[in-house]
Amino acid sequence: MTAIFHIIAPVFLAIFVGYAAMRRQFFTQEQLNGLGKFVVRIGMPMLVFNAIATRPMAEVFKPEYFYGYSAASVLAFFIGWQVSRWRKLPPTLAVLNGFAVGMSNSGFIGYPLLLMAIGPSAAVYFAMNVLTESLLIFPLLFAFLDWSKGRGTNARTLLLKIVKNLSGNPIIVAMPVAMVFALGWLPLPLFVEKLSSMLAAATTPLALFMIGGNLYGLSIRGNVGDMMVVAAGKLLMCPLLVGLCLWLAGANDEMLFAGVLFATTPMASLYALFGGLNGFAKETSGAMLLATVLSIVPISLVLLLMAH
Template sequence: MSAIFTIIAPVFLMIAIGYGAMRQRVFSRDQFDGLGKFVIKIGMPMMVFNAIATRPIADVFKPEYFYGYTLASGLLFFISWYATKKRGLDSKLAALNGLAVGMSNSGFVGYPLLLMAIGPAAGVYFAMNVLTENLLILPLMFIFLDLAKGGQTDYRALFVRIGRSLLTNPIIIAMPIGLVFAFGWLPLPVFMDKLFAMLAAATSPLALLMIGGNLYGMSIRGNVKDMAWVAFGKLVLCPLMVFVCLWLAGAGEDMIFAALLFAATPMPSLYALFGGLHGFAKETSGAMLMATLLSVIPISLVLMHYR
């Protein structure tokens, strides 16, 4: 039990520190955004590169994990989208709820947790999650948001926009560069290990601070029942579906543990961001706050069972 507390406590304390720093105006919103740019554009891409470049190619891609996790994410998106529509809610909110249940906060919460649990190998699983999120879940959300607007959808422009987003994503760019070293085509300079260690030490706590800062100002107001359904989908249905799909794909215990730990985290802050852009700030921020506060329960259960 103490080992589990040792993993969970630093994560949620860093989130609380980020919330408190924003509440006490230690940082401005612009300064927090600047920290977020460092995490997303420099820190995490470098850690993904390191996870791939420092391992033989056979250890970089785990098909049972990738296919199982991708299948689960896709099913969860459609289940959440359909359930929201069935309750008579707006089609745009249905697309957003598909993202909320089908996509975890892999980078800001899942990766730091898994890093403390299994060490640098966490980067390999994170890299595969990034592929699933960027190649499947985000495009699905954009497509269904466009369909919800009504009228004729310009699919060519939509896919060009999605493709441009992928090609300019630093984490996506880091993957093929890392493969050059994983295949052994080039030796990885020794001094890079120290650079990666420095970045790893800085990136994870900053990511957690960002979560706390983003939670400041959110509140659970409005239709709490609908928010609770979204939180239930993310924290209960998502881990269950991920477990079933990885088990069917033949994944080993280590892979299932990594996948479940990611699945037990709350939805990404993109959910509240896009919710605000489409007129659902109250609904999405409330559900995200609820899921973040309650996520300590499924995370603890996963750690208790597998560690």
């Protein structure tokens, strides 16, 4: 139990520090957004680059993990969407809820937890999660959002959105660059390795701080029952699906642990962002706040079970 506490406590305390700093007005929202840009555009890409470039290619891509995690994420998306439709929620909100259930906060919460649990190899699993999200979850979100608004998405439009999403994502761009070194085509210069390692190390605490800062000002308002359903889908159903799909794909114990731990984290913060853009800020921000607070329970259980 002590080891589990030492993994969980720093993560959630860092989130609390970010929340408290914003509450005491140590930072403005513009300054917090600046930190966010560093994390997303520089820190996370350097983290992925360092994880891939410093390892042989055989250690970088784990097909059992990628296929199992991807299948579970897509299933969770569809189940979350359908449950919201059965509950007679607006079509656009139903799609957003599917996105919330199918996409975990892998980078800002999942990666720090896994890093403290298994060490540097956590970045490899994070990189594969990014592939799943970029190639599958985001295209599903864009297509279903258009469909929910009565705008049919043809194949060409959807393909253009996918290409735009991939080419504009610095984390995705970092992957093929890193593979040049992982495949042995070029030696990795020592100064590049040290620079990427240094920037990657700075990313984790800043990401957690930013999560806490963004939680400030959110409140649980509206239909709490609907929010609880979304939170339960993300924190309970999604981890069960991930564990089942990884087991069926033949994943080993470390892959199972990594995938299930990622799945027990709350939904990606983009859920509330897209919710605000589509007129559902109250519903999505409330569900995200609820899931973030409650996530400490399944995360603790997964760490406890895996320890045994």
